[in-house]
Amino acid sequence: MYIKQISVFLENKVGRLVEITDTIAKAGIDIRAVSLADTSDYGILRVIVDNPDQAEKVIRDAGYTVAITNVLAVGIQDKPGTFTKVLASLSENDVNVDYMYAFTGTHNGTAYVIMKMDNLEKGIQVLQNNNAVVLSTDEIYHL
Structure with missing residues (x-):
C-alpha cells in the first residue's frame, strides 16, 4: 500500500523546475502528484510518478540529488x-x-x-x- 515518492533537491533558481519536469517527461514518465517546498536557496520537489524507479535513475543521471520515500x-x-x-x-x-x-x-x-x-x-x-x-x-x- 505504500507509494514511492520521488524527492529532488534543487537550487531555488529560475529554470530548475523546468529542467526536472522536462527530464521526467522525456523519459516518458507521467507525473501524478506534485509538491514544491522552498527556502531562499534551495527547494524540495516531491512527485508521485507512474515509474518511480526509472524517474529516480533519469533524475540522478541528470546530476540531481534524488531520494525515494514511502x-x-x-x-x-x-x-x-x-x-x-x-x-x-x-x-x-x-x-x-x-x-x-x-x-x-x-x-x-x-x-x-x-x-x-x-x-x-x-x-x-x-x-x-x-x-x-x-x-x-x-x-x-x-x-
Whole structure:
C-alpha cells in the first residue's frame, strides 16, 4: 500500500523546475502528484510518478540529488469536516503526519491526499478504521 515518492533537491533558481519536469517527461514518465517546498536557496520537489524507479535513475543521471520515500495515498469523502476527522483519528492514535499534499482525480466526491507519517503501518490501520481509503500504486496511476 505504500507509494514511492520521488524527492529532488534543487537550487531555488529560475529554470530548475523546468529542467526536472522536462527530464521526467522525456523519459516518458507521467507525473501524478506534485509538491514544491522552498527556502531562499534551495527547494524540495516531491512527485508521485507512474515509474518511480526509472524517474529516480533519469533524475540522478541528470546530476540531481534524488531520494525515494514511502508515503500513503489516501482517498477521503470530499465534504466539510471529513478531513479533520481523519487527522484527529491519526492524532488520537499517536500517528504524526510529517507532511502532506493534495492531488486531483476523476472520482467525484473523493478528495485525495499524499501523506508522510512517522508510522505508516499504524497510519494505514487508523485510516482504514476511519473510512479513509488507502490507495495502491495501480489505483494512483489510473485516477
